[in-house]
Each structure stands twice: as C-alpha cells, then as structure tokens.
Amino acid sequence: MNTRPEAAPLLSVRGLAKYYGTRIGCTDVSFDLWPGEVLGIVGESGSGKSTLLSCLAGHQQPDRGEIHFDGRDLLAMSEPERRRLSRTEQAFVHQNPRDGLRMGISAGGNIGERLMAVGARNYGQIRETGLDWLGRVEIAGARIDDRPSAFSGGMQQRLQIARNLVTAPRLVFMDEPTGGLDVSVQARLLDLLRGLVRDLGLSVVLVTHDLAVVRLLAHRLMVMKSGQVVEQGVTDQVLDDPQHGYTQLLVSSVLQV
C-alpha cells in the first residue's frame, strides 16, 4: 500500500442509484476510495453489489448520483473517453475468465491486446512485456503462444489479471475473482493479488460473497442489503464487531472449518 499522503480520493461516489423499473438495483451509495485501498463489497445475491459494480465500471448507466474518477466526472464523459479510460487507467476482472479473455487468441496476444489498443507497435517489446507479466502471475514463459483454452481455471484467472494489469491501471474492478476456483488455487491467487496491490499501489473495488476472501484482501468493507449500504468500515472491524443486524447475521452464518 502507498504510504504517501494522497491529496484526493481516486474514486468518489455520491448518492448513486440504479433502478430496474420500480425495483431498486442499488440506491444512496456514497463512498471515497483512496489510492492503494482495496474496498470489499459483500452481500447476498440480489443485494445490489453487482449492479453497483457495473455502474462504477461504466457497464450500466446509473439513474442518479455522481461518480468522479481522479477528479473527472465519469458520467459526463463521452463514450470514447470512457472506453479509453476502461482500457488504460481502469480494468475489470470477471468472475469467469472466459468473459475477460479471448479464448481463440494466444496468452501473449491476450496480454498484448491492451498495449496494442493504446498504440504499442513493436512486436518484440509487446512480447517481452507479455513474458514479464506471465512471470508475475506465475505462468511459465513457454506457454506464451498457447491459447487460454489449454489452461487450467486458475491459470486462466491469472492470465486475465495479467491482461488487465499490463497497462498499469490505477483502479481495478473485480467481480468474485476467486469464485469457482479450488481452495488451494484461491490462496495462491489471493497472495498474488495482495502482492500486486501492494507493489503497484492499485486501488481495487472487490465484489464477493466470500467473507474469508475480503478479510485477507480488503482494507475496507461495505455491506449491502436490498440495494443499500447498511454498514461500512475497516474490514476486520465490520467482521468482528458488526453494528447492523444484517451484518451480524451474515457474519454468524459463515461456516467455520
């Protein structure tokens, strides 16, 4: 994590709301995310956490509220600007790596795509960067020309992370990044993510329903229920001394091993 005092939050959200007809997707969401912080969002299915994430990432247009990224008004941005931002300073890691990877294209091509999209035109350098990132996510360099379809689920997820981080984004959205993985693979991925967050000073918005994952990965936690934020604070405080009835129920419902 970055220790320099930062003058302003990287992501600032005020009064965000999204409705599906008369049904509430999420409402009254406000928070600030500072550089280097990982914000976990937990809640059961249908609590609005995925709606919130897709509004933040620009996949959906909220009905009300404001989102500022690094001082820029995201909702007032033109589509080209917004899309450029989502390829450069922002990134999105999907739960299912198949949604975030091009399965018919080699691992190197997958990592290189964002670089080429922002103008990289030197094959040798693109490949070198690809090899470097494969190393960082612990995939053997010899696999650079293999397609992701030949990779295990854990490797695919690590490749998706490499593909997203190659342009050094400052803000990464993650939707259940460890969902669907074996427990041992999950641990390895968590360790990798923690290291990347720390070394690159990333800010992360992490949506999950896995409380063990947020405890290890998130600095701060936001609990959602029925589209509203019922509680937020330092992660271990929210988990160990939950103030809201719903959070208390959520925490006490976790099976212990």
Add this chain to the structure above:
Amino acid sequence: MNVASADNYNFAYLDEQTKRMLRRAILKALAVPGYQVPFAPREMPMPYGWGTGGVQVSAACLVPEDRLKVIDQGADDTTNAVSIRKFFQRVAGVATTETTTEATVIQTRHRIPETPLKEDQILVYQVPIPEPLRFLEPRETETRRMHALEEYGLMHVKLYEDIARHGEIATAYAWPVMAEGRYVMTPSPIPKFDNPKLSDCPAIQLFGAGREARIHALPPWTKVVSLDFEDHPFQASKADHACEICGSCESYLDEVITDDQGGRMFVCSDTDFCSTRSNAQQSGAA
C-alpha cells in the same frame, strides 16, 4: 447485341432512382475515406460472389462516353471479366477496352493494374467482405462501435498472432490498411503486393460489396498505410521470378501448373501489362 436489345433496359441496367441512391452512398464514402457506407443493393442478373457490388457501383458511375475495362485476378479474358464486360456492353452500350491506359472505368476483382492509374480514371473493386474486423469480432454492432471509437487494437492482435505462430505476418492478401489515418479498411482481397498502389493514387477507388450492402472508397491522393509492427514492417512481396512471357521482374506473377509432373511457370497476372510489354519487345526486335 442480340434480340434482347439494350433499348429494353434503362442505361446501365439499374433505374435512375437506384443509381441516385448508389451515387449518394458513393459520394458519402468518398467524403469519409475508408468508412463503410450502407446502401440498398438490388438483385442483379448474376449470383452473389460474382461481383454484384462492383457491378452496381460501376453502373452508378458509367456515362455513355465511358470506356470500360473489366479484369478478374488481373486478366481481361477470364469468364467473370468477360461476362461483366459483355453485360455492360449490352445494357449500357459503352465502349470497352482491355488496355488500362485507355479505360475510364475499370472494374476489378482481386488486383490493381500494374500500369499506374491516372486522374480521370475510376477503379471499382468487387469486395466479398468489407469488414476487416469481422473475423475477430462477429457482432456488427460492436465492429461499428469499434470503428466509431477508433478501437483498432484487435487488428494488431491478429498480426501479432500471425508472427507468434508463423514467425512473420502470414497474411498474403486482404492485408488491412488505415485510410487517411482514421478508418481501418480492407483493400478487398488484393495481394499485399498491390497495397502500396492504394496510397496516393491519382484515380478514384471505389469498393462495392453487394451481399454485405456496403460501399467504401478512397478519393484520389489518399494516404493509405498498411498496418504493421515497427520490428516486422509491411513488405510487398511477390514470387521471386521473372515473367516467362514478357520477362518483367516487377509485376505480380501467377504460378501456372503446366503438367502432372510438377512443371510450372510464372507469368504476369496482369494480361494487359504483359501483352503490352511483349508487343513492344517484338516491335522493338523487328
């Protein structure tokens, strides 16, 4: 001319309203080089894939004073070229020629003539698939957005994959180009040897895709750049031989199999260029 006289058809087969519609599309395409303009193609008296797009564009451009040349893979004498030439002879009554320098409108499939084009000429390409991003992104809604937002990273991903797999960019034809620094377009499936001729061309270049209902264009003197990598630059290449008929080392060659024992010869694909050179050599020798 036979019994079905040209008098029974409107000039150049299509009715005037259709030609107006086509001309509007062509003018718009010329105004935005490389941009694919939708149009409403008509049923033509030939199957899709035989050049219905090119024929409609030619029909919209032709005036009675024009002299038409039609080539298929560079040759004036192949079935496709002969049929289209006869078609316009019959329905437009225009003069035809096989000589590049004499033609005012040239309809082509898969080649650009070797003889440099001039300012008063129009080159009409028959295009099967006008969307260069199609094989990378199947959704039309998405490719249109990608063009609109200049999101062309994917195009280079394709070239990257070529080099990763084959050690070089293996694309030999339909090599994608950037028109006037803005739109990525397919040059129709011309061999990459012809790509440099697209740029700074004095003639008007029109691309018609009948089945896909798209027209794109390059106005004269448009900058056209073949996409590549700094360390794997675009190179126009051809078979490393001289033409066995005219001896040219500069023209694009067809490989012709001559027998069942593996015998082969290389000859110019551009028949007019080849015969013009051979005739000059013979008259020079005489």
Add this chain to the structure above:
Amino acid sequence: MITLRNVSKTFTLHNQGGAVIPVMQGVDLTVSPGECVSLAGRSGAGKSTLMRMIHGNYLAASGEILVGATDVARASPREILALRRQVLGYVSQFLRVVPRVPTLDVVAEPLLTLGIPADQARARAAELLSRLNLPERLWQLSPTTFSGGEQQRVNIARGFVHDYPAMLLDEPTASLDAANREVVLQLIEEAKQRGAAILGIFHDTEARERVCDRVLDVTGFTPGLAA
C-alpha cells in the same frame, strides 16, 4: 502516546431481540512513550475487548481513544489503516494469513506495505526469525501448518519488524519455551528503550514484573463486575 478518556463499549445483538450488552464503561488510561502497562482482571473482564478497541477492531460506543494524534473512536477507516501501518503495532494470539505465503514474507509484509524495498524487508524479517530461534528451513513454508509456539513466534516477529511508536501485546510470551520467552522480553525492553508505548496482557507473572511499569485492573471498567 496512548490515552483513553471515558471510553465505553456496548454490544447490540440485533438478532437476539436487540439485546444491548454493556461491556465497558468509564475507561481512562494513559501509556506514555517508553512505558509498558499491563492490563489485569479475570477472564471476561474485558482486557482483550479494550485492546481491540484501541486497535480499531471494535468500535467504541463513546469517549476518546487517542493514539498519537489520531482519535481511533472517531477516525475514518483510512486514518485507522494508516495508523496501523505506521504507528500502532499489534501482536495477537492468532495468526491470520493467506495460506501458502512463506513465513519470511508474512513477517516482512508490514515493512513492504510501508514501501521498504523487499530485500531490506526480508533481511530484517530474517534477523528477527533467527533471533526467535525459528529454524531457517521453515522460513520458506507457510506458517499455517506450524505448531502453536512456532506460530506465536511468527506473530511476534511480525509485530516487532517495524519500530512502531505504540504497541499492543496480547500474551506475547504464551506457549513459548524459556529461551524464546527471554528473547521476547528483550524485544519488549528494547522497544521501551527506543520510546515505544506498550499496552499488554501478561498472564506470565514473572514476565509482567520484569517488563511492566504499571498494572491496570480493568475490573473497575466492567459493568456488573465493578466493586
């Protein structure tokens, strides 16, 4: 360095009829730089609760919890996170780490989050681990599989790897043999020497008598137990 004024704590059990359980009230205490204070009181009196409140792990219901210039009772999550990184160290009895991360990196992590280069951080971690007699062959293994005493030493190494100006120690000598207990007591003495303010729970009487300057009985702050 650590000052509590009129701090109270209640738990509200929303899922059990909204029962409100007061667990602490009227807590006043001060720990100065270079001082080590032990919390006393029988089990359940609220020693750990108090430590957790200072750490920001439990929310105080009222009062002031000053650690340096930060009022933990009112600070934003971001301020608490910064406080924990730079100012306030915590040695708990439990080790909570990502499985499979090597012990050396677990210990070095607090330094890495401060932006100290990895080689320096690992060197400092190695120094502490060898001082605490953790065999070098274990350094590259995850501590999740270690014995209680080994895990405790990893926890201590992690807590002392950075020179925190304020520290919370929850039974730092528990489940340690004599030699390692001695190392821990030396570490505490050295921390006092450099001016750290230390608040701890010491059931180990000898240890308490050796390193603690004062003992504070929390029974007086416990509703229902007082007087």
